[in-house]
Amino acid sequence: MPRIIQDFMKRMSNHSVSITPQFVYRSWLVVLIPTCITLTAYGVAEFGPKEEIAISTRTEAIATPILPSNFPDSPIWHEDVIRAGDTLSAVLNRLNVDDAQANLFIRSDPIAKSLFELHPSRSLRAKTDRQGKLLELHYLNNKNQELSIKRQNTGFIASISEATTQQHTVVKSGTITSSFYASTDRLDIPDSITTQLIEIFSGQIDFHRGLKVGDRFSLVYESFTHDGIEIKTGKILAAEFSDQYKTLQAMWYTPPGSKEGAYYTPDGKSLKQSFLKNPVEFSRVSSGFQMRFHPVLKSWKQHKGIDFAASTGTKIMSTADGVISKITQDNSGYGKHIEINHAGKYSTLYAHMSAFSPGLKPGSKVKQGEVIGLVGATGRVTGPHLHYEFKINGQQVNPVALQLPTAQPIESRYLAHFQPIAAQTINQLAFLQRIEQARAE
Ligand SMILES: [Zn+2]
Known part of the structure; x- marks a missing residue:
């Protein structure tokens, strides 16, 4: 017996009315059938008395609109x-x-x-x-x-x-609810922009341990579209991180007449790192959904380098401008490795690579952030990773513990040009933060 009838019978029995199942089933059908018909009819006819509508045809002469002569053939x-x-x-x-x-x-x-x-x-x-x-x-x-x-x-x-592209400015702001990367994913921030954001603030924020749930960030970046489709992103123009104690801001600035810009704080201090803290490029393909360039901590005395866990094929970047002094695979245990001399007494070494970037040889100039090769497992290793060494006068030192020289602030002759741009940037970032705060509360 259908459930609905059982329920109905139960209810009926509660009302102390004796009724046979046969009877209930028939009356249920009777009630149901007209309901169906009404429902079907409801969509097409209005309730109320039926109206008779007379239809007649009338022919009237109207002027034919004059179409442009090329209309029938226009593409x-x-x-x-x-x-x-x-x-x-x-x-x-x-x-x-x-x-x-x-x-x-x-x-x-x-x-x-x-x-x-x-x-x-x-x-x-x-x-x-x-x-x-x-x-x-x-x-x-x-x-x-x-x-x-x-x-x-x-x-x-x-x-x-x-493809011809149109340039746009994109603004995004978010609050960290679980991890920083979960937040950038939720906001559809492309990896290239996330990587830039990490790089800009890497001197001030420890992205592995320094961010907390509730911290907020905003950013303004360039986007290039073709027929409305974003085909690439450019650089970050302004960005901000804030927690309950402090606010860190960065803005891109190109001095008049200069070809190259850089990131500055709104009060004109340079954010340019003399050396990148991280020589491994963040790549979603190679690292899944987690950042995997955490340095593997080992005793400094035995090791004299920093290991970055990353899968084979992850891009390795030169941490500063320099000239390649060594690009080789020898029996040293380093496997395929590159050594770069930087201005003055500094040099860096990148080991266990799976491949070198094409065209590089001793004497090649490289820029900070330039991809020099790929992570691998060549040499004396147990698994793929990048072994990175930082040397001063040929001696390995721990760059994490080192106070490295910072770049020069804005030159005083550019301050009059810089300050109004900085003020505008601060306003823009403050506006984004207010929106985000309102959304988070
Ligand atoms: Zn190592």
Whole structure:
């Protein structure tokens, strides 16, 4: 017996009415059937008395609007987003392209053929005539190049060019609720920006142990889009971290007439590190969802270097500008390793690499942050990691314990130019913090 009837019977019995199951079942059907009909009818007819509507036809002469003479032939732009599992012919169909000649060209032309590598969520734009003849087709491939196909008098021509981009400024602010990386993920902050943020504040914040739940951060960064799709990010323009005791701020500033900018505090102190604290690039692919460049602590006396746990293939960066003095694989136990001389008495060594960046040789100049090779497990090791040494006059020292020289503050002749920009940046960051505080409370 259906549950509903059992319940009904129970309720009935509570009311001390004796009733047979047979009877209940029949009355339930009777109640149910008209209800269904009413529900169906509800959508199409209004309640109330039926009205008779008379329909008659009347013909009236109206002036035909004058269309521009080229209207019937003017081309049409169509745009459609590629879906997972899409085929090119399905997309072209949705774009209203009905053109055998174009199909043949796309199949045979070496450049146009790459159109078959469809990437879901990227869009395709086509210009056709009213009959579906293809006039133009544009597609942004996953290398952020624009593939264009254009109809010419003699046939089609395909070309690939760097996509034109529009620059935007993106602002984000968040509160740390579990880990810093969980917060940046939640805000959809790209890895390249997270890495920059860590680098900018690495001299002031210990990103492994120094952040707490409730700490807030804001940032302003450059984004480049093509047809509304973000295809790359640029640099951080301003950023801030704050806890209940202090606020740390950084802003990008390029002095007038200078080609290179740098990060400064709003009162003009340089945030540039003479040496990066971390020579291993944060990479989600190689490190999963956790940051894995935590230095492995060992007794300094036996070890004389810092080991950074990272998977094979993680990028290794030079920690300062310099010149390569050694790039080799010898029997020293270091495996594939690079040594770089920096201005003056400093040098750094990177060991157990799986590969060197192409083109590097003794005498090559490298910039701070430049990728010099990849993490590996060559030499005397038990697993992949980067062994990093910091030397002063050829002697290994512990860079963590070292007070390294800091870069110069803003030159006084630029202060008049710098100060209004700094004031504006502080206002912008304060505004973002107020929004975030309101959201968090
Ligand atoms: Zn080591």
